[in-house]
Amino acid sequence: MISVTARYFALFREQVGAESESWTVAPCSAGELFALAAQKYEFLDGAARCKVAVNDELADWSTALHDGDTVLFFPPVAGG
Amino acid sequence: MFQIAAAPIDVVALKADLENPAAGACVCFEGWVRDLNDGAAVSALDYEAYEPLAVKEGEQVLAEARSRFDLIDAVCQHRVGQLQLGDCAVWVGVTAAHRDAAFAACRFIIDEIKARLPIWKKEHYQDGDSGWVNCAKPIKPADAEAGAAS
Numbered sequence: 001m002i003s004v005t006a007r008y009f010a011l012f013r014e015q016v017g018a019e020s021e022s023w024t025v026a027p028c029s030a031g032e033l034f035a036l037a038a039q040k041y042e043f044l045d046g047a048a049r050c051k052v053a054v055n056d057e058l059a060d061w062s063t064a065l066h067d068g069d070t071v072l073f074f075p076p077v078a079g080g
Numbered sequence: 081m082f083q084i085a086a087a088p089i090d091v092v093a094l095k096a097d098l099e100n101p102a103a104g105a106c107v108c109f110e111g112w113v114r115d116l117n118d119g120a121a122v123s124a125l126d127y128e129a130y131e132p133l134a135v136k137e138g139e140q141v142l143a144e145a146r147s148r149f150d151l152i153d154a155v156c157q158h159r160v161g162q163l164q165l166g167d168c169a170v171w172v173g174v175t176a177a178h179r180d181a182a183f184a185a186c187r188f189i190i191d192e193i194k195a196r197l198p199i200w201k202k203e204h205y206q207d208g209d210s211g212w213v214n215c216a217k218p219i220k221p222a223d224a225e226a227g228a229a230s
Binding site: 009010011015042044045049051053056058072074075076077078079080 | 111127128129130132133134136137158169170190193194195196197198199200201202212213214215216217218
């Protein structure tokens with residue numbers, strides 16, 4: 001099992017009710033962790049419309065997570 | 081230079097910083113808070129950014145603009161915090177020897193900023209409702225009950 005920290009922003013933070021959360025999971029990808037969070041919190045926007053960063057670098061959903069990683073889940077962006 | 085700004089953008093100062101005798105063209109873009117979005121009357125906007133990555137990605141966009149277009153300089157500032165109608169949410173300024181590059185680069189920069197940076201906006205509406213732009217709207221418990229009853 002690995003322990004990672006998920007950080008939530010904007011709408012996701014409101015739906016989760018917290019800025020961050022610890023997850024202990026079997027080794028998985030960023031996308032697989034997102035799917036767990038999406039199911040738990042009923043996120044309505046799929047991964048295709050969202051972005052993810054791992055340890056402060058934008059990443060692919062296929063990026064493998066390691067113990068101690070921080071994963072940032074970004075809902076659809078709306079700058080400008 | 082890309083910056084996230086918590087205070088009103090000083091457009092006069094930003095433009096003054098771009099002054100350069102080699103520049104034949106200066107093209108600036110200001111994004112303003114608008115009163116209507118998708119038919120809903122907006123009263124205010126909250127902008128939120130994940131600043132470390134917004135700045136990193138913003139600098140990357142400016143670097144790409146400088147490499148794609150023949151520029152002298154490119155600057156962008158994006159607000160965070162609560163903004164009122166008419167406030168400037170984002171400022172892009174570009175200088176070049178000639179206008180073709182300046183116009184094209186300015187357009188490129190604002191388009192990329194909007195597509196790529198971890199920045200979000202929550203609209204507050206005149207009717208008291210609010211919603212995150214571009215995000216699917218969660219069904220509120222009151223709406224769900226109304227749906228079930230009918």
